[in-house]
Amino acid sequence: MSVSEDQRLNLLQQASILDTPPTQEFDAIVRLACSMFDMPMALVSFVDGHRQWFKAEQGLFLKETPREHSFCSHIVETKSPLVVKNADKDSRFSGNTFVTERSVRFYAGVPLSEGETCYGSFCVLDTKNRRFGDRDLEQLRSLASVVVGLIREHRQQSLLREQQRELELKQARFEQTERSAKVGGFEMDLETGTIIWSDQIYRTVGLPVGKRMTSEEVIGCYAPEERESVRRRIRDVLDGSAAGIDREYRIMTPEGEERWVRVVSDIERLSGKPSRLFGIVQDVSEKVRYEQRLLQAANADPLTGLANRAAYNAHMERLTAAAAPSIGLLLIDVDRLKQVNDILGHATGDLLLKGVASRLDERLGKRGKVFRLGGDEFSVILDAPASVRRMGSLARHLIEYIGRPLEVGGSMIHPAITVGGAISEGEMDAATLSQNADFALYHAKETRRGSYVHYEPSLRSRIARRIQIVREVESALSEHRMVPHYQPVVGCADGQVWAFEALVRMQRSDGSIVSAAQFHEAFTDPSVAHHITTRMLEQVAADIRSWIDRGLEFGRVSLNISASDFMRGDLETRIVAAFASRGIPLDKLVLEVTETVFLQGLEDTVATTLQRLRKKGLTVALDDFGTGYASLTHLRSLPVDIIKVDKSFIDTMLVDESSLAIVELVLNLARKLDMKVTAEGVESHRQAMCLLEMGCTTLQGYLFGKPMGREHVGEYLCMPKTGVTENADRPQEELRRLLG
Template sequence: MSLSEDERLNLLHQASILDTPPTEEFDAIVRLACSVFDMPMALVSFVDGDRQWFKAEHGLFLKETPREHSFCSHIVQTKSPLVVENADKDSRFSGNTFVRERSVRFYAGVPLSEGETCYGSFCVLDTKNRRFGDRDIEQLRSLARVVVGLIREHRQQSLLREQQRELELKQARFEQTERSAKVGGFEMDLSTGTIIWSDQIYRTVGLPVGKRMTSEEVIGCYAPEERESVRRRIGDVLNGSGAGIDREYRIVTPEGEERWIRVVSDIERLNGEPSRLFGIVQDVSEKVRYEQRLLQAANVDSLTGLANRAAYNAHMERLTAADAPSIGLLLIDVDRLKQVNDILGHATGDLLLKGVASRLDERLGKRGKVFRLGGDEFSVVLDAPASVRRMGSLARHLIEYIGRPLQVAGSTINPTITVGGAISEGMMDAATLSQNADFALYHAKETRRGSYVHYEPSLRSRIARRIQIVREVEAALTEHRMVPHYQPIVGSADGQVWAFEALVRMQRPDGSIVSAAQFHEAFTDPSVTHHITTRMLEQVAVDIRSWIDRGLEFGRVGLNISASDFMRGDLETRIVAAFASRGIPLDKLVLEVTETVFLQGLEDTVATTLQRLRKKGLTVALDDFGTGYASLTHLRSLPVDIIKIDKSFIDTMLVDESSLAIVELVLNLARKLDMKVTAEGVESHRQAMCLLEMGCNTLQGYLFAKPMGRERVGEYLCARKTSVTEKADRPQEEPRLLG
């Protein structure tokens, strides 16, 4: 089956000989042909699509000519020898380039064939007519076979060169892949211990490429904590008990750089015996560092640098799962962070948190680990077995140390923290331990803010009761069952009603009335307290409007205000809205503020708000005076008009000289500061007479009346006015209390 011209040309091009430089072997053949046949010219001609190209030529001095009218093209077409004895007379070739330009008159050529492929011809030429017999043709064929052999060798060499180039390219690509993937191959001959590494492994471990390696030198590349396990693994492989692995290791380069590698290996066996350990080593340092950064981001608080809640949860789970003995847990709340954020800005609040975190970490040292749980919450997990005494001592130490003045963004802040603690018992899980400490912290914040409370089982019932009471109060607020009851404050000299104090009461669904003492736990919830104050302001304003319209002389009405009312920053707006909308002047209102308000770190805010309200006519009373920690300081710094002496001093002043001395001291101080004084809790005539003799202005207590509903205030005022008038009309030998 003959080949088509396209197939022939394709095979010619695959021989990769066209347009290649001259070679000595081909040039020698044409010289030999000229010598053998006594010819001036000889050619090795390859016939391409539209040209004939000469791999070797002698005497012609051409590299190629057009295929049209060429002698060699006829040989390719016929695949047979061609002899032209007189080309000038041959119509086929008279116009040939050789004939016209080179005066060729004689041509004899044979095919250069390999199988069915004819690449071109091997030919001799002369400028004169010649005879060329069968013997000459056969000699020319013999030389042509040598040329075909050279073509075959050239093709093979070209193929080898191409394969070498491809191999070099593959090797370059492999090395490039090794570098980009940071993967290198290794093998170890288990019979000789010879170790072979690719270049990339040397680069990974930081050793010179090609360095001869031994097992011990390989082990030395690993980090100290990894070496023993690597040594055992190599030993197991050598004694036939080892297996392939796929795991990560830490290594340290000779320059001290820390890296991580992944080693994947397997064992080749011959006749059932291990013969070769082989595998790959990949530098996974970037992956490990990225994972470490992700882990850090997931477990480290970005603001303080402390471990975060996720880390805390994991740490607690590990400790409890390991049955660690008596785990000690402190939960810490930074007091008044919201006020700092509201007044000084969140940037300052963040700096405060960072300062607290730094102090906690610094003072705790190696005794445990500090976590930031979020917002203003921190926790401390103690390392050593905990005891109630040691935890209490540590908590108080932290409270004292954290409370030192802290310079934050140009302001001096005295941070305070409240701490709750608990110790694990038996098989207690992490959730229960955390909940116990949370109960203790909750109780501390509600009852003794700025102090430490250790968990005890009774806290659960107390907190449950508090939660229940808060729910009851919230329901009463929703159903408008929080109502004011009024207790009169009378003049000690004439018995006239000077004012009333509005006291909140809760009306149960059955109509019974509950005093504030029975739901006082609800006042620890700032939201509930805020709503109670708003409700009381509205109802007191309604009652005052009613009494004014009826012409009752009630004086003023006192209303208790809590710290949470000042925290919101809207107290002035709420008071003005409740009273102005009903046309009631603010001089009808007395705000009663306890010292606990000032102990919440709000002294400046409270003072500013009260001063603005006083300018609008409102009066300020300092309630429960004498029970706080810094009463005299408050009298100096706060806008106060009235001092209310706490009931505890009135109860004991007739039997306790120190209580009597305190009452006298307060009365003398008030006279010098031009302040009025009200004595609370007056229940006997002897107490009243004693206070009158000491110059107390006004009295309040059960001696005069218990708190009463709004509907009874009118009756009481009328009855009181009649009683006072009748007693005033009676002749008396000496002044006495009008009761």
Template sequence: MSLTEDERLNLLYEASILDTPPTTEFDAIVRLACNIFNMPMALVSFVDEQRQWFKAQQGFTLKEASREHSFCGHVVETGLPLVVEDAGKDSRFWENTFVNECSVQFYAGVPLLEGETCYGSFCVLDTKTRRFGDRDLEQLRNLASVVVGLIREHRQQSQLKEQQRELELKQARFEQTERSAKVGGFEMDLSTGTIIWSDQIYRTVGLPVGKRMTSEEVIGCYAPEERDGVRRRIRGLLNGSEIGVDKEYRIITPEGEERWIRVVSDIEHLHGEPKRLFGIVQDVSEKVRYEQRLLQAANADPLTGLANRAAYNAHMERLTATDAASIGLLLVDVDRLKQVNDILGHATGDLLLKGVASRLDERLGKRGKVFRLGGDEFSVVLDAPANARVMRSLARHLIEYIGRPLEVAGSTINPTITVGGAISEGEMDAATLSQNADFALYHAKETRRGSYVQYEPSLRSRIAHRIQIVREVELALTEHRMVPHYQPIVSCADGQVWAFEALVRMQRPDGSVVSAAQFHEAFTDSSVSHHITTCMLDHVATDICKWMDRGLSFGRVGINVSASDFMRGDLESRIVGAFASRGIPLDKLVLEVTETVFLQGLEDTVATTLQRLRKRGLAVALDDFGTGYASLTHLRSLPVDIIKIDKSFIDTMLVDESSLAIVELVLNLARKLDMKVTAEGVESHRQAMCLLEMGCTTLQGYLFNKPMDREHVGSYLSASKPHCTEISGESRTGLLLFG
């Protein structure tokens, strides 16, 4: 059943978003929309009874406009997307403010829907007519879902502020009530032990008014943990060793209700001897519960219910201050949370975090305490003294348990976590222990995501070295010192160059050239890796264009790509942009992908991207085959044209039967799957002869040539002349090697 207009307006007003100041998040989404659709104008428009008010706008100076004849009003009234490709021809909007005052000709808007509630419209506009297809409309809907998430977050924040105001108001009312409240009085004859209570005290402790009370019955009103202290106090009062008190106690009523009382007492002396204890009892349960709620709010994460960063800091300070032995700390990072948020929405991301938090807490049990530090990061502090073996075992157990499929908002997600751990040593403070665990987590995320890394002192220097390498590569990219070198791949059929592999090299300021192996740490930085690929695509496209102009026959050129290239979703457009702008067909390109790319939880994304590129003529090579964890699975499910056998197997196949067996297995498998095979790292004639006899398709290695710069590729192609090599005294047709 759809909402009435009055119900819709009430829900809009309850969101408390109308006439609020601009925010960076809403402003960013309209700028993003303009960039995506190449439009000059975009709006987040909320429609009330008389007007449309703009929470965020790009390309406009208006803050609001009349609802009458408005595009956004039409979207709200119908609850459907609206595309007006030429407003000048649409009589519905001839009197529209945007059309008349801002020269708007094009409009595309989708409703901002949360359930059945339509708050307004998210739209893009242009001063010229244009087309807007189904894919464009779907992108606009996706952006609108982000806007709805921002509205939901704004409403939640407003509600939290309102609740805080309510708590403050309740506290003020409580304090007023406390000042005017009647409290119960009591007295105790210290010579006889006789106790007298007022009616209010009986009501406070939940006993019948007027019941005669003995000392033990009074003690029985208190909570179990309070009783020994009260008993000692009464004995001290009777023998004259105790004085008055002002203290709060927990009590339990006969019905089992928990309450707190404040006892204020003094002693009356007669002739220098204690005669009578007297005082008041005040029920302070509401105050204590309020303080507990505030404490919980200050120390609990509102999403997961776990203790938060403030509680974590206090807990760690307490542990280290007491010189606790061998404190074990695990820092846990939820992998790919941003992807879940971007693809499935922040609500699903929140449910994923709650699921991970629940599993962490459940599986840890009484062995320690779990905290949510914020975002995608949790910490686990062990109660018992820790050692490296226990930490490693627990971390692996948590990784395995949390990695089980999780049903979230109708989707099945396989959560993965990365864990870094550290153990306190000597008088180590909380900050140092946390920093050590953070170093371990950082190293795990950069090198072994989805696994556990234990802190060791060398990590500091390794991370510092990695940071230095990343900075060097960033500078080299800025100064255009990242260049390709090309290594030939020869065909076993005729000995001719079948392809080249483009390998990235860094030119240092002094002119020396270093291979990727010397700056491989930089590839763990997704931004740097992304920029390296962009740089290589541009260089390779330029070089291929020159070779084609010279009429050189070079076959194809292989380019290596990483997981970060697929994560951003723009790899296809970058490749097409670099090569199409130079008129180069994609059948000149081989995309080399290692198995590790498929082990990042991106298998579907990678497969879809590669399949689209293959339809354009590009070939796909599975690089370093055999060194991953699921090679055969990948061959079955992924679009692969070429298998490249890793150099480690070629190095040892002449002396290690297992390596030789793996090479034979790959070659046999490739024949049945109709795939080409390239053997990497061929450095001797014996290796080449053996591979040729087994039917290898192509060879690559120092036997034929080391990677060369672009200037030497032309001369190499001109100089390369195959000649026949005999095997066992016999000339074998089709077995050709470069000399």
């Protein structure tokens, strides 16, 4: 049944919302809409008889405008969403105030409706033309449903405030004799114990009107946890030690329905002796339930339904304040959520979080309580006194259970979590316990992602050291003190320099040089690692340009790339920008990638990026081969041109048959796959001879040269080829001797 305009306006007035002051909830919705849709303007608009009035607005700084020619009026009339992509060309709205005075060109709005009644619209606006698809419109509808819920709550609050005002007015009018009125009133004769109730109280507690009540029957109306307090109150009234009260109680009807009442009572005294207890009873069930909904909303995560960070903080404070013995805390991080969001969309990411939350809650059971702290982080507070062994067992069980395949949004995902844990000691406060667990989680993510780490005091010093190193590296980056040093790679066929590997070094303010091994912790910071690579690309490209201009035959330069360089998706752009701007072909660059990149869940992204770069002439090397988890698998799936055998095998191959067998296996495999092999860490003539006999392609190590500054590369390449020395200052001659 449709609603006429007069009926609609009457219902709008009954909502008691027009011309009310701004509220945080409505203001937050319009700010959220602007953020979600990247729009400068948003409105919660109510359409009155001759105007549209804004309960909340962002970017317009108006309270109301004429209804004529308005977008929102059109929505009220049609009760349908409206999207206008070019308002100044639309004859319906070209005279709109927003179009003529605020240069609005784009509008998207949805109705604010309850049943058949449309109060107005929720909309976003822009001064330029925009695209707005079905998904955007659905999200706008979702926000509008929240606004409608706020309208209902506003109306309900208005009704509750009105009822409260009426009650307070009655309380002010009635003196002691008036408070014994039958409607909602009660009295108890303290001499005889006789109790009189009004009809309303009987209805409130769910008893037949007129039923004779005793004090014990009255007490029986209250919820079990309230009864002792009421019984004590009656005793205090009878012995003269009680005073009037004003408080709320939970009651239970005979049918088991839960209600809340507000009891306002006083004591009449005759000759200084209490003679009568009297007062009023107000059913405040609706108000209490509303407050409970607000409390639940404030303490519950809207996505997963779990308790949120506010509830977590309150729970921790209660436990530590009560000196609970050995509180166990697990902090849980969902791995690779960003990649899921980026590749499969945020909707799939949300489903993943809901799936993880459900599994955590299901598996934990009654052993504790799960909270979602925000983003990809959850926490578990254990109920029973905790022990290191039990926490470790539980954490590993959760890791295994959550890691089972999960179908979300039509995709099969293998969730993974990393867990850090801590146990309270002595009078440890909530903040310290949370920080300890956070240290453990942080360490787990940096060193053992996908596993569990329990807090130890030494973690603080390790993390403090890492933070200090990161700060030093950041300072060195800002002061241009991160520089490349170059180590030669020589070809086995002719002894000539085949390439140089660019190794990052940090130059301290005193001029001393620090190797990467001394600040390797900094590379675990994605931002720092990204900036180091960018700086190295720029400096390597500049050095290559200089060597080309000098006519030096240096072959090519290899550069190590970390997982962080692939995460942002801009590696190809950075490489091309650094080399193309200097006119350097990409066949002068070798990218070295280790297996740690694939442990971040980036194998497809890495493979795609490297394949595109190889088509532009770049060469790819798999570094530290043999030390990872699945090197052969990666050879099959990755676009690799060179295998670099890890130094650990070269060090031991002359004394350990298994190391020698592995080196031989890699060389045979490379020949069949048509790949080159570089042996790393060659430091002796015997190692070099052995590798040459096995057919190794290129050699790298201190035997042929240590990493050197850019200024020494030219000297190295131009060095006379006479004589042989143990420290291999003349590697080409030395290699010819070995070959000859």
